[in-house]
Amino acid sequence: MKCEELLAMLNEYVDGGVDPGVCEQFEKHLAGCNPCQVVVDNIRKTITLYKEGQPYELPVQFRERLHSALRAKWLEKRGTN
Amino acid sequence: MNELSSDQELVRRAKAGELEAFETLAGRYERKVYSLARRILRYEQDAEDVTQQTFLSALEHLEGFREESSFSTWLLRVATHAALKVIRKRKGLPTVSLEANSEPQEDYDTVPHPEYIADWRESPEELVSRNETARLIDEALSELDEKHRVIFLLRDVEGLSVKETADALGLSEANVKVRLLRARLQLRERLTRQFGDPARQFEPHQHTEAN
Numbered sequence: 026m027k028c029e030e031l032l033a034m035l036n037e038y039v040d041g042g043v044d045p046g047v048c049e050q051f052e053k054h055l056a057g058c059n060p061c062q063v064v065v066d067n068i069r070k071t072i073t074l075y076k077e078g079q080p081y082e083l084p085v086q087f088r089e090r091l092h093s094a095l096r097a098k099w100l101e102k103r104g105t106n
Numbered sequence: 107m108n109e110l111s112s113d114q115e116l117v118r119r120a121k122a123g124e125l126e127a128f129e130t131l132a133g134r135y136e137r138k139v140y141s142l143a144r145r146i147l148r149y150e151q152d153a154e155d156v157t158q159q160t161f162l163s164a165l166e167h168l169e170g171f172r173e174e175s176s177f178s179t180w181l182l183r184v185a186t187h188a189a190l191k192v193i194r195k196r197k198g199l200p201t202v203s204l205e206a207n208s209e210p211q212e213d214y215d216t217v218p219h220p221e222y223i224a225d226w227r228e229s230p231e232e233l234v235s236r237n238e239t240a241r242l243i244d245e246a247l248s249e250l251d252e253k254h255r256v257i258f259l260l261r262d263v264e265g266l267s268v269k270e271t272a273d274a275l276g277l278s279e280a281n282v283k284v285r286l287l288r289a290r291l292q293l294r295e296r297l298t299r300q301f302g303d304p305a306r307q308f309e310p311h312q313h314t315e316a317n
């Protein structure tokens with residue numbers, strides 16, 4: 026396997042979707058290729074970084090506006106609760 | 107009680123007319139929807155508009171929600187459509203589409219090769235926890251063009267499957283996969299330039315032309 030081929034299969038490898046035969050070749054390449062090893066590690070860390078990121082908080086006033094809009098719409102559509 | 111109920115249970119009760127159940131669902135997912143919208147659109151005001159539209163639309167179409175996907179996936183899909191509409195509007199374009207087939211260079215041959223390769227100096231956990239580095243992480247994402255950013259957000263941040271992402275955007279799975287790869291590689295490149303340790307840098311191997 027060459028670096029280019031590894032690159033094309035990077036997603037499947039990182040997400041765990043390559044079949045065992047291909048996976049073996051992939052890992053054989055990795056064992057002998059420092060740059061590819063580091064790229065794979067960088068990619069995993071990149072994904073973790075964004076997964077771990079905190080969600081934005083809703084501005085308090087907006088949250089109030091949102092919920093009163095939802096209540097108004099609900100009443101308009103369904104009548105009283 | 108509500109706080110402990112499953113989404114399915116709450117959806118059932120909301121469909122049966124219980125406003126409180128719907129509000130619990132909104133409370134459960136409002137940050138998720140708002141964060142997705144903020145990350146796609148960047149501006150607070152646009153993200154607020156999209157969040158409000160998303161929940162109003164969910165309320166409006168609740169009976170039509172057939173529960174083939176989870177409530178959260180359904181909401182994210184509605185939110186993504188609303189956000190893309192805002193982007194189209196900004197650009198003055200009439201339709202909502204991520205240009206599935208009009209891109210000539212969307213195959214694996216043209217995926218950019220990694221250029222700056224280095225071990226990172228710190229762990230992802232350390233990097234997200236500091237304001238200064240958290241800002242760089244946000245910036246790197248906002249520098250991607252939206253067709254890559256949206257896919258990365260849905261798949262890697264929100265955890266949708268490739269198929270769910272493709273369905274949400276009206277793209278083929280093949281298209282989602284190649285864009286996701288580009289998105290990940292672009293982010294890796296930018297972040298490694300920021301967070302890579304020059305002392306542990308590796309030169310990329312020579313890339314010979316295929317055939």
